[in-house]
Amino acid sequence: MLVTGFEPFGGDTSNASGDAVALLRERGVPGVDLITATLPVGFASGPAALRTLIARHRPDAVVAVGEAGGRAAVTPEMWAVNAQVARIADNDGLRPTGPIDDGPERLAARLDVPALVAAIRATGVPAEASEDAGAFVCNAVFRAALTGFDGPAGFVHVPAVREGATAMVGAETDDAAPVAADLTVDDLATALAAVLRAIA
Secondary structure (H helix, E strand, O other): OEEEEEOOOOOOOOOHHHHHHHHHHHHOOOOOOOEEEEEOOOOOHHHHHHHHHHHHHOOOOEEEEEEEOOOOOEEEEOEEEOOEEOOOOOOOOOOOEEOOOOOOOEEEOOOOHHHHHHHHHOOOOOEOOEOOOOOOHHHHHHHHHHHOOOOOEEEEEEEOOOOOOOOOOOHHHHOOOOOOOOOOHHHHHHHHHHHHHHHO
8 A cells, every 4th residue: 555645844844644654654554565655745746746656656555644734633535626726835836726637526535434434533533534625735636646546545634743833734724723633643643554454
């Protein structure tokens, strides 16, 4: 399985998705041949990097992970929308607006989202299904996973957990101020491992 997180953006020095995926890689998931990577936070470079990884590794499943500063639970996403809206510039300095491609308005995740939510909750980590992946780079990468790969693919947003600091991001995903999630990176890695076991 290919699992990706993101590099820091928006003035932050860390990104909970990248931190959680790194810890997941460190721990491993029994029975899962795990490939992990950190994607650039770019509307063009992020999807391009994901497509390169898919072509190189030919995974059986793809799970992209991003952070949502306005959420306190782990949220597997139901839909990738055909829209990009940059409230702030991405890490390449771009602020695109408009559709991503000439496809449908939204594409459904090719994962059983309710089953993923149940698997995460079984670990004691709060989780909810989300019908709004935002319109920032996370959604663009989610869209690329669905259009550039034929197998099981989906996206999971994690709260913007910070060690000893408050996240600066929030509005990029949810048009909301950052919220303090009572979770740790350890919790996020536990949730992601549960996701992979559920897919396997």
